[in-house]
Amino acid sequence: MASERQIAANRRNARKSTGPRSAAGKKRASRNAYRHGLTLSVASTKASAKQLDKLVRRIAGDTEDAIVLERARAIAQAELDLARVRRAKVALIECASAFGELDPRSLTTVTRVIRFLNAFYPGRVALPKPLDSSATMPSQEPDRSAEAIRRLLPELRKLERYERRAAARRDRAIFNR
Amino acid sequence: MNRTNELTLLPKLPLLITESPDEFDAVWDAFEREIKPRGIIEQMYVHDISSIVWEILRLRRCKVVIINSAFRSALEHLLVQLLKGPGQYGYEVGDEAQTLAHAWFIDQEAKKQVSEILSRFDLDESAIEAEAIRRSSADLELLDRMLTSLESRRNKALACVAEYRASLAHQLRESADRIIGGKGILRLEDAASERSTAA
Numbered sequence: 001m002a003s004e005r006q007i008a009a010n011r012r013n014a015r016k017s018t019g020p021r022s023a024a025g026k027k028r029a030s031r032n033a034y035r036h037g038l039t040l041s042v043a044s045t046k047a048s049a050k051q052l053d054k055l056v057r058r059i060a061g062d063t064e065d066a067i068v069l070e071r072a073r074a075i076a077q078a079e080l081d082l083a084r085v086r087r088a089k090v091a092l093i094e095c096a097s098a099f100g101e102l103d104p105r106s107l108t109t110v111t112r113v114i115r116f117l118n119a120f121y122p123g124r125v126a127l128p129k130p131l132d133s134s135a136t137m138p139s140q141e142p143d144r145s146a147e148a149i150r151r152l153l154p155e156l157r158k159l160e161r162y163e164r165r166a167a168a169r170r171d172r173a174i175f176n177r
Numbered sequence: 178m179n180r181t182n183e184l185t186l187l188p189k190l191p192l193l194i195t196e197s198p199d200e201f202d203a204v205w206d207a208f209e210r211e212i213k214p215r216g217i218i219e220q221m222y223v224h225d226i227s228s229i230v231w232e233i234l235r236l237r238r239c240k241v242v243i244i245n246s247a248f249r250s251a252l253e254h255l256l257v258q259l260l261k262g263p264g265q266y267g268y269e270v271g272d273e274a275q276t277l278a279h280a281w282f283i284d285q286e287a288k289k290q291v292s293e294i295l296s297r298f299d300l301d302e303s304a305i306e307a308e309a310i311r312r313s314s315a316d317l318e319l320l321d322r323m324l325t326s327l328e329s330r331r332n333k334a335l336a337c338v339a340e341y342r343a344s345l346a347h348q349l350r351e352s353a354d355r356i357i358g359g360k361g362i363l364r365l366e367d368a369a370s371e372r373s374t375a376a
Contacts, residue, residue, distance in 0.1 A: 055186050058217050079221055083188030086228065090191040097193075138246065141195045146242030149235075153319040160323055167225070167330060171337055174218060175344070 052076050071173050078170030085163045092155060097148035100137045187221060190228045193235075201231055212338060222338045229331040233324060240320050243313050244306070251308035252291070253278040259294050 020029045060072035138144045192201060205227040214220045256274035257267045280287030295301055
């Protein structure tokens, strides 16, 4: 357990770090928890809000019953969420198919070590060339897409969970469970 | 098949550049013919089922390609094990195994040679496939999990269509009962009985 002195020191130190101060820093920090945006409401853009309203109207018909409209909104929202996850899946596969991977591998640590060694033994150790993941991709289809899917399996599985949840939300709204 | 107005509201399934929209439409049409959806909710389910099935097909294709693409390294690994004599290290026969594994795909003579090596240990070409599957087992397991999940979602969606139809039929029956048991019908019946007493 921390002593009184430690607690006081922790508090003093905590006061020194109060998060980002500049506007740019605050903006960047505001997106710290942002990963893929798939949990964002579908009505977040004007176009998708319009599409949502149209679908709600189609599901609910002419009724003005607030409960029916609310259920229709939940169904439509889940349906559009489902479509969004599917779009994300295809976009990821296309991206991996084109570039070989999603995030280029960082060589920072290796590069730093080599720079450090070069400081003592100049010119002895050569910096590695950046890895080109697309070069290791099969050149022809359908092998290329299959390889892209293989490389993305963990990500695709995560998206699959989002998809399942959206479908479950839609079913709950339809059957009023 | 011409899509109805309701379907234009449903978001289209995005396809990979290499996938054919016509083939997807054929899958969708086949499900529409089988299920004969009525109303937007049923159409939503049919679209969902078609999309899931399309993804299942995509992953199954991928599974085959994953195994096939592991063939060369599997054969190379197998040849190193088989060519290696007692007291020899793997790297000593590595080059020979690599050359033979490469030639196996393009040269009939090399294919024959590999078959001979395999038969020396009572093996045949299925040993290469087994090794390819073993080498890609981690990926195949993930793929299988995804396929199982998709198949269960497809079955659930099919069950939902049936449940929705049953609940709709139940609602319609209840509404019909209400109408029959309501005043409008009674009035008609009363009028009919009045006519018969007057006669």
